[in-house]
Amino acid sequence: MKNERVKIRTIKNLTHDVLGIVTDKPAGADFKPGQATEIFIDKAGWEKKGRPFTFICAPQEDYLEFAIKTYPAHKGVTNELLTLKAGDNLIVNDIFGAIRYKGEGTFIAGGAGITPFIAIFRDLKAKNALGDNRLIFANKTVADIILRDELQSILGDKFINILSDEKTDQYANGMVSEEFIKSSGAALESYFYVCAPPPMMDAVGKQLAALKVPEERIVKEAF
Numbered sequence: 001m002k003n004e005r006v007k008i009r010t011i012k013n014l015t016h017d018v019l020g021i022v023t024d025k026p027a028g029a030d031f032k033p034g035q036a037t038e039i040f041i042d043k044a045g046w047e048k049k050g051r052p053f054t055f056i057c058a059p060q061e062d063y064l065e066f067a068i069k070t071y072p073a074h075k076g077v078t079n080e081l082l083t084l085k086a087g088d089n090l091i092v093n094d095i096f097g098a099i100r101y102k103g104e105g106t107f108i109a110g111g112a113g114i115t116p117f118i119a120i121f122r123d124l125k126a127k128n129a130l131g132d133n134r135l136i137f138a139n140k141t142v143a144d145i146i147l148r149d150e151l152q153s154i155l156g157d158k159f160i161n162i163l164s165d166e167k168t169d170q171y172a173n174g175m176v177s178e179e180f181i182k183s184s185g186a187a188l189e190s191y192f193y194v195c196a197p198p199p200m201m202d203a204v205g206k207q208l209a210a211l212k213v214p215e216e217r218i219v220k221e222a223f
């Protein structure tokens with residue numbers, strides 16, 4: 001896929017600062033769940049500003065779908081996406097990304113780091129192969145949890161949330177820690193998938209090392 005112009009079918013808020021964008025799917029968009037592409041806005045002045053975003057749809061769908069956290073303060077691409085509407089175009093490119101499903105395990109996501117896992121879970125659900133996979137999803141508040149209802153319905157009691165900035169009866173409060181990973185029921189001998197902003201990647205990397213999870217069992221990408 002190279003410089004493929006795709007029309008936006010729908011664009012709407014998934015949370016207060018995350019946009020859900022569905023576009024047409026060009027021929028050659030053969031991605032594996034977890035992979036991303038470089039997206040450009042098809043608008044004068046934005047032709048050279050590509051940013052990586054992950055497909056959240058399962059590959060068998062006839063559309064492309066993205067969940068994009070917006071940063072108005074950066075005055076960059078994600079802020080400009082807020083001005084787009086159905087019928088506008090994006091340009092999508094090469095497919096890449098380090099996250100790929102290798103087998104059952106524990107997925108640990110921070111904020112928008114959930115996106116590769118959404119595609120993986122949707123694909124596993126379509127194949128009736130969710131198995132014993134579990135998700136630890138770290139956010140600031142309940143309002144920040146992307147696709148909460150869908151993830152709850154796919155994963156049931158294997159959907160484990162932790163909130164740093166809000167106390168609720170439903171979810172744990174605090175940050176992901178070695179203790180929290182152990183108490184989530186994670187099988188330490190199976191795979192760990194980690195996708196989060198760099199500081200959380202560093203912290204969780206150290207926790208998994210302390211839990212003696214071998215490096216080759218950790219599939220990760222920093223956002």
Ligand SMILES: Cc1cc2nc3c(=O)[nH]c(=O)nc-3n(C[C@H](O)[C@H](O)[C@H](O)COP(=O)(O)OP(=O)(O)OC[C@H]3O[C@@H](n4cnc5c(N)ncnc54)[C@H](O)[C@@H]3O)c2cc1C
Nearest residue numbers: 036051052053054067068069073074076077078112115223
């Ligand atoms: C493989 C991969 C896949 C990804 N997939 C997704 C995804 O599916 N969904 C998602 O939401 N994100 C995803 N990301 C992260 C996403 O690409 C970035 O959030 C996005 O590039 C931000 O673009 P931006 O133009 O808005 O801001 P940036 O490119 O971060 O910044 C634009 C400009 O703003 C300024 N700036 C930078 N930081 C700040 C700051 N803190 N305050 C003020 N100004 C600042 C700088 O001058 C910078 O040049 C992914 C990242 C990777 C590596």
